[in-house]
Amino acid sequence: MSTATSASARAPKQDRSRATRQRLLEAAVDCLAEVGWSGSTVAVVAERAGVSRGAAQHHFPTREDLFTAAVEHVSVQRRAELDARAAALPASGRGRHEAVVRMLVGLYTSPLFRAALQLWVAVSTDDQLRPRVLELESRIGRETHRTAVTLLGADESRPGVRETVQATLDMARGLGLADVLSDDSERRERIVRQWARILDAQL
């Protein structure tokens, strides 16, 4: 009886802890996207999330822990969303490449990309952050590449196909960067359509 009681007491506590962690991660991404790395501290995020500073530091001992975990958390969520939406796409044909390119480009025109961009740029002047972001970006990069290969139905054993998929993601990243300065959505949509036509011919 006492075992059952303590287990049921533990479960809500774990749920609360998980919810606190999640609130911190989401507040961290918003904070990074809005005020940049130099203004993003654990204290600022804790306040934004409505969590005590002590609780925030219990979950994330350092600033680097919090912000790299935040970018990773949201990346995983966004790729899961993308997989879910991909299930609704046409199975093949011209419309498919265009829809997939639009979805991939969408990964790079979001608050998440703006947050990740702040981390990328901060690494050039922050030695503690650099190894963490490098490791994170290389993992996210590999997974995004795999997602793109699957969604585009690309056969990477054919010469040039791997590089064409990579170029698609580099182009998407460049479009994301262009959108940081001003709303680039009209120009971007024309490029997405043309890129899809190129993939129709290449893949």
Added chain:
Amino acid sequence: MSTATSASARAPKQDRSRATRQRLLEAAVDCLAEVGWSGSTVAVVAERAGVSRGAAQHHFPTREDLFTAAVEHVSVQRRAELDARAAALPASGRGRHEAVVRMLVGLYTSPLFRAALQLWVAVSTDDQLRPRVLELESRIGRETHRTAVTLLGADESRPGVRETVQATLDMARGLGLADVLSDDSERRERIVRQWARILDAQL
């Protein structure tokens, strides 16, 4: 006689002033690339350039004046270099597209791109900087597009060609961003070759 004397006295003074201005602009780009926007002030750049703070402020009354002028100055220089090197390229054929793509990508993997990237990212948290950088980037973007059209020998009256040229520059920008984190040159070279093959087919 007095007119001739004052004119010849003025000339060296103008030369010195121009040299000072140039030293400030180059120090500003290096500073931005190395320490980022938050650490880049007129005083820091003046010291790096070996110029008094008063002289620096005479040339550039505000921090925004100095750094946007610096990015513009170096952009103009780099495009001039690119035009000069382009004159030595094969006039047409497969080798031409590959050489041009490599040169265009080179524009985005340089200290200048790193400096410009710091400005781009700082814009999201700095209201004074935003209109200056927007204006600058839109001008540089148009000129870089024109250069790319000329070098690629692209006929923009054909459907899709304009977007293909734009996509080439967006991809180059995305490759530049990937190179900020770590040396991406091997992967980049494979993508350059593949993209050149695609342009051979598309243009």
